[in-house]
Amino acid sequence: MRGRLLLVGGAVLVVAAVAALAVGLPGSGDDPAAATGPARTAPVTRQTLADVEQKSGTLGYGTAVSVRARAAGTVTWLPAEGAVVSRGKPLYRLDNAQVVLLYGGLPAYRVMRGGVDGPDVKQLEQNLYALGYRGFTVDDEFTGDTASAVRDWQEDLGLPETGVVDPGRVVFAPGPVRVDALSAEVGDLVQPGSPVLTRTGTDRAVTVPLDLDDERLAEPNTAVTVELPDGKSVAGKVGKVQTVITPGSNGTPATTTLEVTVTLAQTEAGKGFRQATVDVGFTAETRADVLTVPVAALLALSEGGYGVELVSGGATSIVAVETGLFAAGRVEVSGAGLTEGALVGMPS
Numbered sequence: 001m002r003g004r005l006l007l008v009g010g011a012v013l014v015v016a017a018v019a020a021l022a023v024g025l026p027g028s029g030d031d032p033a034a035a036t037g038p039a040r041t042a043p044v045t046r047q048t049l050a051d052v053e054q055k056s057g058t059l060g061y062g063t064a065v066s067v068r069a070r071a072a073g074t075v076t077w078l079p080a081e082g083a084v085v086s087r088g089k090p091l092y093r094l095d096n097a098q099v100v101l102l103y104g105g106l107p108a109y110r111v112m113r114g115g116v117d118g119p120d121v122k123q124l125e126q127n128l129y130a131l132g133y134r135g136f137t138v139d140d141e142f143t144g145d146t147a148s149a150v151r152d153w154q155e156d157l158g159l160p161e162t163g164v165v166d167p168g169r170v171v172f173a174p175g176p177v178r179v180d181a182l183s184a185e186v187g188d189l190v191q192p193g194s195p196v197l198t199r200t201g202t203d204r205a206v207t208v209p210l211d212l213d214d215e216r217l218a219e220p221n222t223a224v225t226v227e228l229p230d231g232k233s234v235a236g237k238v239g240k241v242q243t244v245i246t247p248g249s250n251g252t253p254a255t256t257t258l259e260v261t262v263t264l265a266q267t268e269a270g271k272g273f274r275q276a277t278v279d280v281g282f283t284a285e286t287r288a289d290v291l292t293v294p295v296a297a298l299l300a301l302s303e304g305g306y307g308v309e310l311v312s313g314g315a316t317s318i319v320a321v322e323t324g325l326f327a328a329g330r331v332e333v334s335g336a337g338l339t340e341g342a343l344v345g346m347p348s
Helices: 002-023 119-130 144-157 212-217
Strands: 040-043 045-060 065-068 073-077 090-094 097-103 170-173 177-182 195-200 205-211 223-227 233-246 255-264 276-294 306-312 315-327 330-334 343-346
Touching: 045 212, 045 223, 045 315, 045 330, 090 195, 097 119, 119 144, 205 212, 205 233, 205 276, 212 255, 212 276, 223 255, 276 315
Parallel strands: 097 170
Antiparallel strands: 040 343, 045 205, 045 276, 065 195, 073 090, 090 097, 177 195, 205 255, 223 233, 223 276, 233 255, 276 330, 306 315, 306 343, 315 330
């Protein structure tokens, strides 16, 4: 009996040894990946990598600007909300006299009459010339010829022909305006500084509120993409950037944010939407002509940092890599042996 037990035990040891040897032999296991490398691979690509951040904005006509009376009087006429007013046309009437829209970036801030000079005079003369009034030189001097053209203009408007332009009778804007909302009613008695209406531009635009931490996204003229409610994407660019300070109340501190106006490359884009919420893609960072791999290909190394499993000719090796920008599911990498088109292992 003892001899039989020893014989059986010896046989078990032999079988175990053979089984252990078989595990290490090629083609004898059940896992083909052990000999051929990872079951899935992905190529190393060379490309421009862009980190795009999505922010929510409002499609409308851009930031509304308040138009305030510059003189005391009774409001006797107002345009309809949504109306478009162009150069030389009345924006509202005060004491039944027109307050006229003119084009320019400098607001009316003083009485313009003979003997004064400056960029505001040139801006006025440019408007008179565009409206068809001639006989003067367009420069920064308000001469007798300028006063004569002003009197002709005032006559056509039904205003007293004084040859003097009062700041309460003109409103300057960069171009045609759209009446966004009325702040006063016909019959209201207003004083200098009283709000009369709010205006916007006439082109569709997107207004995006941003935290100060996102100021890097708001570089003027930076290209963006706007996804409309119907799923279409249109190109745009960052235009005006304003700092907005909201006063605190009931013990809460004031807050400071940014209001970014995005103009659309296609002026007709979004025409069917009076106002809508849209997604705006800002490019936070870009890396041009860099090697990239899928983020999932990264391996955490025991000594710290990251590596990838490089697959070449049926053999694999772990290569340490330096990572750069992460974007769109890929990551910028550099390391020994990494070239465009090389294969890296992917998790199955």
